[in-house]
Amino acid sequence: MKLILASKSPRRIQLLEEMGYEFEIRTRSVKECFDDTSSSNEKAVRLAKEKAVAQRDALKENEVILTADTIVDGGKMLGKPKTKEEAKQMLRTLSGSTHRVVTGVYIGSFLTHVQFSVETIVHFKLLTEVEVNHYTNTKEPYDKAGAYGINGYAALFIDRIEGDYYNVVGLPLSRVYKELQTFGVVPTWAQDE
Template structure:
């Protein structure tokens, strides 16, 4: 049986968060080539990327509610994506050490002609990190598939001094707002 709700993401973290809604859904990762417009501000960028992902799946599933999402980390006005190497991960973590950065997560929900796209911004402050802490964390492998080179829901939690905003947005999907947006769009079990 086809589900009426689709997550257009291969992220296991987003899948776990969507499971909190206790709704049946399918995971169909978007295969679109993401186009990053460097002229966009971070909030616009994550919304654009989320919408690209959702549209990539929605065109084949026009009767379903399709959720696309994207997360970026911004520090010193620079967008940090996923590190491509251990050295790049270390550099990102050194940059985040002892400072506050912003995490933007964009979400786009598409159902036929209806499109709801929004973002959440959360401020995250790191402790001052020693070179040894950075090295150990990178060697764990956890930073390698995460924007900003850390996962707040895993070992990366040990790096975080405080957050201001939606924790789940930092993980990858602002689940409470997503639930409300689905209801507003008319989604029902």
């Protein structure tokens, strides 16, 4: 089976490549909306499913699609900041508190699919204005939910996590690996020679 990644996320691409998967990237725009009363888990799964549905007409019988969406829930849903001020406000909201990072995942073929969410608890240290200002002057916060990337400079802001580190990066690898196996998709190193 051929793996199709319906994401342009540099982190998801890098994670799958590092795990040894061969895949094709196909994306279509899907409007992300946080305005309803669904839980962050439901929203993340719904957004991942919407990304897959947008690709469904192009999916071939020998292809498996993987989509994901990550939400930071710090009392309210935090998507990707559009401005420096929005990034600063998100970081101030997370500063000195605990929040949830939820990634919704959808994996599907022509015949079947699985969808799930994975949740990780992140404990942020109390940030200084110097830290907030410095970080928002980098490129890091602007393409990430909650305005931070755990695998970059913002790692310095985190006291500890409870759960899957890779979920916070953007793809819960252990669960994705297990589910992809059920669709016959394995990394190149695990394929029969």
